[in-house]
Amino acid sequence: MGKTLYTPSEKRAGRVIAVVLLAALYVLLFLLDNVLPQNSFTLMLIPVLKKGAIYSLICVSMNLLNGFTGLFSLGQAGFMLIGAYAYAIFSIPKAQHEAVYQYFHGGVIRFSIPEALQSVLGADLGAFLGAVICIIIAGLFAAGFAALIGIPVLRLKSDYLAIATLGFAEIIRAVFQWDGLGVVTNGSNLLRKYTSFSDIRVGSLRFTTVFPFLIATLCILLIVLLINSSYGRAFKAIRDDEIAAEAMGVNLFKHKMLSFVISSFFAGVGGALLAMYQTTIQAAAFKTAMTYEILLIVVIGGIGSISGSCIASFLFIACNEWWLRFLDSGSFLGVSVPFFRDGFRKVVFSVIIMVVVLFFSRGIMGDRELSFAGLIRRLKRKNTAAPAAADETGGDAS
Amino acid sequence: MSELLKIDGLKVNYGGIEAVKGVSLTVEEGQIVTLIGANGAGKSTTLRTISGLVKPREGTITFAGENITGMDPTEIVRRGVTMAPEGRRIFPDMTVMENLRVGAYLRRDDLTDDLNRVFELFPRLKEREWQPGGTLSGGEQQMLAVGRALMAKPRLIMLDEPSLGLAPLVVKSIFDIIREINASGVTILLIEQNANMALQVAHSAYVLETGRITMTGTGAELLADDRIREAYLGKKS
Numbered sequence: 001m002g003k004t005l006y007t008p009s010e011k012r013a014g015r016v017i018a019v020v021l022l023a024a025l026y027v028l029l030f031l032l033d034n035v036l037p038q039n040s041f042t043l044m045l046i047p048v049l050k051k052g053a054i055y056s057l058i059c060v061s062m063n064l065l066n067g068f069t070g071l072f073s074l075g076q077a078g079f080m081l082i083g084a085y086a087y088a089i090f091s092i093p094k095a096q097h098e099a100v101y102q103y104f105h106g107g108v109i110r111f112s113i114p115e116a117l118q119s120v121l122g123a124d125l126g127a128f129l130g131a132v133i134c135i136i137i138a139g140l141f142a143a144g145f146a147a148l149i150g151i152p153v154l155r156l157k158s159d160y161l162a163i164a165t166l167g168f169a170e171i172i173r174a175v176f177q178w179d180g181l182g183v184v185t186n187g188s189n190l191l192r193k194y195t196s197f198s199d200i201r202v203g204s205l206r207f208t209t210v211f212p213f214l215i216a217t218l219c220i221l222l223i224v225l226l227i228n229s230s231y232g233r234a235f236k237a238i239r240d241d242e243i244a245a246e247a248m249g250v251n252l253f254k255h256k257m258l259s260f261v262i263s264s265f266f267a268g269v270g271g272a273l274l275a276m277y278q279t280t281i282q283a284a285a286f287k288t289a290m291t292y293e294i295l296l297i298v299v300i301g302g303i304g305s306i307s308g309s310c311i312a313s314f315l316f317i318a319c320n321e322w323w324l325r326f327l328d329s330g331s332f333l334g335v336s337v338p339f340f341r342d343g344f345r346k347v348v349f350s351v352i353i354m355v356v357v358l359f360f361s362r363g364i365m366g367d368r369e370l371s372f373a374g375l376i377r378r379l380k381r382k383n384t385a386a387p388a389a390a391d392e393t394g395g396d397a398s
Numbered sequence: 399m400s401e402l403l404k405i406d407g408l409k410v411n412y413g414g415i416e417a418v419k420g421v422s423l424t425v426e427e428g429q430i431v432t433l434i435g436a437n438g439a440g441k442s443t444t445l446r447t448i449s450g451l452v453k454p455r456e457g458t459i460t461f462a463g464e465n466i467t468g469m470d471p472t473e474i475v476r477r478g479v480t481m482a483p484e485g486r487r488i489f490p491d492m493t494v495m496e497n498l499r500v501g502a503y504l505r506r507d508d509l510t511d512d513l514n515r516v517f518e519l520f521p522r523l524k525e526r527e528w529q530p531g532g533t534l535s536g537g538e539q540q541m542l543a544v545g546r547a548l549m550a551k552p553r554l555i556m557l558d559e560p561s562l563g564l565a566p567l568v569v570k571s572i573f574d575i576i577r578e579i580n581a582s583g584v585t586i587l588l589i590e591q592n593a594n595m596a597l598q599v600a601h602s603a604y605v606l607e608t609g610r611i612t613m614t615g616t617g618a619e620l621l622a623d624d625r626i627r628e629a630y631l632g633k634k635s
Contacts, residue, residue: 230503233492237500240489240531247449247483249475249504249550304491367491 006373014373029213033206044322050197050212052314054273057216059297059309060223061266067304068227069259070239072162074291076267078169081286082145083138083268084275085176088191089184091134096193101186108183114195127199135215135272142268143261154256166288176283192280212273219266224306226262235259300356301363308365324349402427402554402585408457410447417443419609425554425587430580432588432596432617434630435606441589442484445556449481450474476504478553482543482560490532494523497531497542501549516545519575537568554585561592573599593630597621
């Protein structure tokens with residue numbers, strides 16, 4: 001349900017454009033993985049695309065909770081951590097256990113889901129299905145933990161909820177780094193050697209960039225469907241006015257819990273993808289700063305806009321990892337600039353963020369969605385003042 | 399006629415004080431019953447208690463023969479009691495259509511007929527179907543609040559101060575619609591400070607003062623009563 005009424009033909013055309021663009025994107029990604037030559041450009045582009053897709057999913061999952069249900073939660077890094085660890089632990093090959101858990105006598109979990117599947121289904125399909133199953137397990141672990149802490153935490157309101165979830169995320173990080181659990185989590189040491197993006201292949205064809213996009217698109221699509229269902233309406237009703245929602249018969253606790261658990265599930269999936277992307281993970285990296293980074297992207301994209309979160313994710317990652325890198329290098333267009341040195345990128349970045357927050361306080365998209373149906377209408381009636389274009393179509397075109 | 403709603407000896411604490419100190423009232427099926435009283439008399443608290451948003455300290459609420467005292471709002475809405483809360487409380491960032499659909503949240507059947515009925519009662523809402531609720535005027539928001547409450551297919555609809563902050567002409571049209579809704583078979587419990595309008599449409603009326611019922615009668619009786627005329631209608635006897 002969008003905020004503008006489109007004719008069926010506009011909707012259909014919008015949907016067709018979205019599907020065509022998405023298909024074109026996947027063809028491009030496939031070409032990047034397999035055909036296009038590796039040069040300094042693609043070497044920067046590919047990681048940005050991968051990480052952008054992963055962050056899109058994580059930011060949309062946070063937006064579901066903060067933007068659509070109105071629950072100000074700051075536990076995202078904690079749930080990502082659970083997801084990343086669950087994924088890694090269940091997909092480290094048996095032969096690697098001694099090496100990975102070198103301080104814990106090889107750990108206690110002595111099996112690997114992708115390996116088990118590979119022995120039955122062959123190397124390619126086994127690795128793919130194994131990775132997908134481990135990703136789902138990662139989501140389920142994060143969701144299960146959310147259900148557990150949701151019981152006390154969701155009784156708190158606004159800022160207090162943020163403080164409590166932030167606290168829980170920090171506790172999770174501390175617990176995962178604890179030596180006592182080292183036989184499972186490897187304590188404060190790295191987890192590595194698990195199935196990563198480069199293991200996803202068919203024969204000699206690589207799907208390293210296609211895979212994270214596939215999972216992210218699928219998950220974001222599921223979230224969009226949820227938001228447009230009657231559950232999504234109940235979430236938005238709770239966000240807009242709790243008392244009125246309750247008076248309409250919406251069970252507040254049940255729906256807050258549902259939103260919290262689902263958001264955490266997808267944060268866990270995002271964590272698993274991040275683990276695959278990085279090829280090694282360590283609990284120490286999942287700091288509060290990571291949650292703030294995600295929150296920042298959500299705010300820049302627009303609280304309550306799925307497409308805004310996706311666009312902002314790619315922009316943020318591209319700026320952070322690529323476009324603003326020259327600021328750290330000491331020279332610009334061959335001219336050496338004295339204050340361009342390590343860390344200057346962060347200064348410029350902070351200024352850009354301040355400008356965005358000061359002058360675009362509703363974010364890039366506000367609470368609207370990118371809509372191809374809306375674009376068609378705008379192109380058709382350039383002269384008439386069309387109402388603000390906003391619809392869900394194409395919101396998943398990450 | 400049968401009793402649809404019966405409240406017996408209701409006492410409610412709200413915000414640290416005893417806001418309702420023993421209210422008993424009966425709503426007959428098919429009627430418009432009004433509860434009038436000054437600010438702070440306990441009208442809204444009574445209504446919030448019926449809908450389950452506030453739990454009573456003492457007393458019973460019976461709806462259609464079933465004791466619903468202390469039930470969750472979800473269960474009470476499911477049994478056919480809905481409300482248009484004080485201050486309208488529409489969902490500002492959701493469209494008019496979405497607002498109406500949330501009203502029917504507990505229903506799993508087809509909504510087309512009921513949406514059409516609401517749009518027939520309030521043609522203005524049809525025009526504003528795709529507009530966020532927060533952009534509507536006060537009168538339109540009140541229409542939306544009433545429409546939203548109707549979407550649950552209620553047997554009893556409770557309206558909390560529907561005339562609050564509206565222009566006299568708009569108030570009149572809202573009251574016309576209240577009559578129309580009642581004529582279609584929905585029982586109405588109306589809370590009002592605008593005693594004049596409320597008593598004109600009501601079959602029976604209760605006067606609430608500092609948490610207690612002090613007077614009761616038909617709408618016409620109370621309209622003619624000297625004490626009511628002086629206290630609530632501002633007319634010298």
